[in-house]
Amino acid sequence: MTAPHGRAVLVERPGVHRLVERPRPAPGPGEVLVRVFAAGICLSDREVYEGRRAPGYVRYPVVPGHEWSGTVEAVGAGVARDLVGRPCVAEGFRCCGTCERCRSGETSLCTAGYAETGFTEPGAFADRLVVPARLLHLLPERADLRAAALLEPAAVVAAAVRAGRPRPGERTAVVGAGTLGLLATQWLAASSPAALAVIEPRAARAERARDFGATLVLDPANATAAHGEFDLVVETAGAPTTAASACLLARRGGRVVLTGMFAEGATGIDPVHLSLNQLELRSVFGASSAAWADAVRAFATGLLDPAPLVTHEFPLDRFTEALALVGGGDPTVGKVLLRP
Incomplete structure (x- = not known):
């Protein structure tokens, strides 16, 4: 046979x-x-x-x-x-x-x-x-x-949320409105932020973020006024400048989580800004078993769609x-x- x-x-x-x-x-x-x-x-x-x-x-x-x-x-x-x-x-x-x-x-x-x-x-x-x-x-x-x-990108987002530790009433920002960014927006919206901004240069993507829970959408060119405004910034784009710009968005003592995959030559993070503002910086590559379990649980209960x-x-x-x-x-x- x-x-x-x-x-x-x-x-x-x-x-x-x-x-x-x-x-x-x-x-x-x-x-x-x-x-x-x-x-x-x-x-x-x-x-x-x-x-x-x-x-x-x-x-x-x-x-x-x-x-x-x-x-x-x-x-x-x-x-x-x-x-x-x-x-x-x-x-x-x-x-x-x-x-x-x-x-x-x-x-x-x-x-x-x-x-x-x-x-x-x-x-x-x-x-x-x-x-x-x-x-x-x-x-x-x-x-x-x-x-x-x-659920694989959702698990990466779960890892970022674990690292970022969102708390109710905080001002939160997501950089990028691709798959990771929109999943992060949907997840972070469930933590009852006081504001949830999405920074995205493509207008159609940015507006779609509102359907996932964003309360504010910003073009990167217009985001300067929001520098230093956010307790937690989750970067998801992996573009050449987004690691550095995510750190500028965070308030003094704020938290930044990088999930994008960066290529050689990306703009570096200013160590002076990092140290003077006492930022907490984390990066995510893939997801741990615990983050996978979080993502599957959130999906099964309808929190994440x-x-x-x-x-x-x-x-x-x-x-x-x-x-x-x-x-x-x-x-x-x-x-x-x-x-x-």
Whole structure:
């Protein structure tokens, strides 16, 4: 009997990909096989395709896809069989679970070496993928799996919220109104801020932030008057100037959390401003297990709803068309999904 086959987008090397057929993956001990429902495309996937991801943070050939949702289809040895049929997402970082950082709960700082689904391990631009069962987060039985594909960026936002510690009545700002920025706005709105500003140069994106809870939208060119006004600033854009500008927005003694992925040559943060204003500065790369749990809980209870962010859906064989939309500058493009 011929083994069942599936399909996957394989990036062989920068700029070169194929839609391949392959035997259905088999979960090994401690692993689960997931049928992918949807997988989101983000700018880091475009970086992988174009060869712009930093060395050591990608391994070619690779099946990309780190934002996804699906259903457990099979389990390997040592994994509870009642997981089969359960809707789920899973953490991307393949943390070791035993180093000092992991044992301290800082799983995104694992010292065993970088490994992540969709970058160094096969990802979800496929109809199925295999992940360690210990990284699964189960969803409610009737969860919206289309929206759940955005739980990876939601977990990054959860990590930022954990680091920023918003308190009711504070003045809060979000820099950027992309996927991370709008999710951060929606989450921070739930903390009852006195004001929630979103700084975004694209007018259509900025106005959309109001639907996610923003009370004020500002163009960066007009944000100078707001310098020093905010207790908490969450930066999500990763643009060349936004790390520095986020620090200028914070009040003396304020808190700044950087979540954007910056490229070489970005504007540096003024150490004099940082020290004289006694700012608390944190950065986020990925999400810990605790942040994932926060995101899944917020989604399950309805506090966080990523569904309105999805604007486009494509099958695997239209990967090139889907990828071209991501980062293309069209303000009407939100989250783009691949639907195997």
